[in-house]
Amino acid sequence: MESEDNSEETLELLRRWNIPAIPPEKIIESRLVGACSRPIRKQLTESDINGEELMLAMSPVKKKFLPLLEEESEIHQGQRGKTVSLYGPYGKLHDTETWMINRDSLDSITGWRKFVGEYELKENCDFITVWMFIHEETHEFCLAIDRTRISLQKQLSQRISKAVFGD
Numbered sequence: 001m002e003s004e005d006n007s008e009e010t011l012e013l014l015r016r017w018n019i020p021a022i023p024p025e026k027i028i029e030s031r032l033v034g035a036c037s038r039p040i041r042k043q044l045t046e047s048d049i050n051g052e053e054l055m056l057a058m059s060p061v062k063k064k065f066l067p068l069l070e071e072e073s074e075i076h077q078g079q080r081g082k083t084v085s086l087y088g089p090y091g092k093l094h095d096t097e098t099w100m101i102n103r104d105s106l107d108s109i110t111g112w113r114k115f116v117g118e119y120e121l122k123e124n125c126d127f128i129t130v131w132m133f134i135h136e137e138t139h140e141f142c143l144a145i146d147r148t149r150i151s152l153q154k155q156l157s158q159r160i161s162k163a164v165f166g167d
Contacts, residue, residue, distance in 0.1 A: 006157035013150065014164040023131045023144035027087045036133040038064045041165050043156055049123045053112045056130065060165075065132040085135065087144040089119055096143070115145075125152050 022036045040060045048054055086094040096111060115121075121128075131144045156164070 003154055004157040005152055005154040006159060010152065010156065011160050011163060014156075014160065017127075017148065017150075017164075019129055023087065023133065024146060027089065027091050027144045027146060028142075032136050034134040034136045034139075035068055037068045037131055040064055040130045042128050042130070043152075043161070044121055044123050044126045044128060045155060046123045048112075049116055049121060051112065054115075054128075068132055068134065085138075085140060085142045086115075087142065088115065089145060089147045092118075119147060121147065122149075124154060125149055 019039050019041065021038070022030060022033050040056060042048075042056065084096055086096045088094060094111065094115065127148045127150060129146045129148070133142050133144065134140070135142050
């Protein structure tokens with residue numbers, strides 16, 4: 001498909017992208033990060049930029065986020081979930097809610113349009129990394145999102161997405 005980036009150059013560029021195991025200090029002090037999930041990475045799409053919420057595929061959420069929760073029942077299908085603290089790319093705190101939309105995705109952030117505008121997120125060239133962690137002081141469930149901008153004009157092909165993100 002011509003509207004996708006399937007180049008070897010892009011694949012190699014993204015393979016060199018080093019993601020820290022916990023959110024970087026510019027987002028939250030490491031001493032405040034307790035148990036932490038493995039990060040989920042995502043290239044932002046047109047629907048992510050223009051939609052009301054950020055949708056994360058259920059497969060990586062189940063593999064990387066749910067093991068950290070005491071009970072999977074904290075996120076109920078089709079029902080509002082619990083309020084979570086979300087730390088943006090420069091450490092700003094946003095209070096949000098999380099809940100399941102369907103079996104295939106997790107609606108992880110309400111107020112997403114405001115978040116997109118505040119951080120001037122763009123489709124195709126912006127990649128986000130999302131961590132779930134337990135705050136050491138409050139013992140609350142938190143999310144942290146960092147942004148990486150890479151000069152790409154197209155969505156990644158399925159081949160590259162699978163090779164780089166593995167989800």
